[in-house]
Amino acid sequence: MVTKVEKYVIGDSINMMCSACDVEQNHLIQTATKQGKITCAVCEVCATSSTFNRGVKTSVAMGKSKTASPYDRTRKYRKGQAMMHSHFGQGEVTAVIELQKIDVLFGDRTRRLIHAQE
Ligand SMILES: [Zn+2]
Known part of the structure; x- marks a missing residue:
């Protein structure tokens, strides 16, 4: 049995829900673990960064890193x-x-x- 493991690398973009845009947007991966887990990705549209805690996406309130x-x-x-x-x-x-x-x-x-x- 083959289990497909998705690995992500920094600089890749993925489509995921943006808490600020409230729709799915392309996100640029900022940091990822050696296992290929995304730890931080930034929305390409609004530049809001989202962090991932143990694989569960938790959105960072706007104004933490890149403030508009x-x-x-x-x-x-x-x-x-x-x-x-x-x-x-x-x-x-x-x-x-x-x-x-x-x-x-x-x-x-x-x-x-x-x-x-x-
Ligand atoms: Zn966004």
């Missing part, structure tokens, strides 16, 4: 930065358009916001 801080128009954003917008929710900067304009992806919609305002 509230959108602040006076702040200067860079591509890839996460933010929490009071209207649109959590987003990620996809591009810096001009000195004071950024494109931010919220869910599946990109919105243009201002930043670096004095």
Whole structure:
């Protein structure tokens, strides 16, 4: 009898439930044991990390490792930065358009916001 054991390696992505997105998302494996058990994976969409305790997924409350801080128009954003917008929710900067304009992806919609305002 052959038992198939799934082994995971760091850098692999797996599809699993994201506690923050509340849907299944691709997760990038951050850490795994020598036995191939995932110990930490990060959601590719919202960057929330989930940890695994003895094979049981326990979600880490947002704000433990990668925090999306509230959108602040006076702040200067860079591509890839996460933010929490009071209207649109959590987003990620996809591009810096001009000195004071950024494109931010919220869910599946990109919105243009201002930043670096004095
Ligand atoms: Zn997520």
